[in-house]
Amino acid sequence: MKYKPLPLVFVGLLAVLLLSTCNFSPQNRQQDKNEHLVMATLYLQTAAEARALRYQAFNLATLRLDQALADLKKGKKPAVILDIDETLLDNSPYEAYLIKQNRSFPAGWKLWIEKAQASALKGAKRFLDYADKKGVDIFYVSNRQVQYLQSTMQNLKKVGFPQVKKDHIYLKEKTSSKETRRRAIAKTHRILLLLGDNLNDFAQIFEHKSIARRFALTDSLYYAFGKKFIVLPNPMYGEWEGAIYHYRWQMSAAQKDSARKAALCAFKP
DSSP, rough: OOOOOOOHHHHHHHHHHHHHHTTSSSSHHTTOOHHHHHHHHHHHHHHHHHHHHHHHHHHHHHHHHHHHHHHHOOSSEEEEEEETTTTEEEHHHHHHHHHHTTTTTTTTTHHHHHTTOOOEEETTTHHHHHHHHHOOOOEEEEEEEOOOOOOOOOOOOHHHOSSSOOGGGGEEEOOOOOOOOOOHHTEEEEEEEEEEEEEETOOOTTTTTOOHHHHHHHHHHHTTBBTEEEEEOOOOOSSSHHTTTOOOTTHHHHHHHHHHHHTTTOOOO
């Protein structure tokens, strides 16, 4: 049987397909810096479960605030301390930008903050308005750099948050640790609640610890979570990710990918 040669057009298309397939080699896959962020960002942007967790956190915060105020004795004025990013404001569009541009933080971060376009997380404004109405001082303690104070205030005001004043906003100046800033607030106020998406938002003891140590410390403070510490979900970034890399943030994308996979606990068939 005699075979007819393939048409040149078909041969050309086949060559294109083969070349396209070659572009998905392991070497090129390693060049994708943010594949691990895709599901995490989609979870916060599209999962009703993420929205429910936020409502749950702020509903619980309201309940605990009422309880704390009922037990409040005369003395220092009551206060709540809240982180900003992924606790009150949604920065997932910035993470989506990094994914689509295949870039890494801090690329584009300055532009994103200066645009002041982050939306309020669901439930946040209702809780803050309630705390404000109850006469509780609200302090925004964030690791945004102090140079972004005006843009941060603009964003907080744009979404309608109360008490957006310079003396109620503590941004990062010299250190990422928030302990000094919390202590400064505690000198004049009784801190009733702390809300954040990172355990470092609650206590210094969690800072720069291994995965095992973070677990142990969390277990030792189990009674505080849901009572004085209210945690918001953030699978996109945080201290937990740093622990996976042993805080070697300078590692390459390929090295970080290997570290993430090595940290997985899989069953053995």
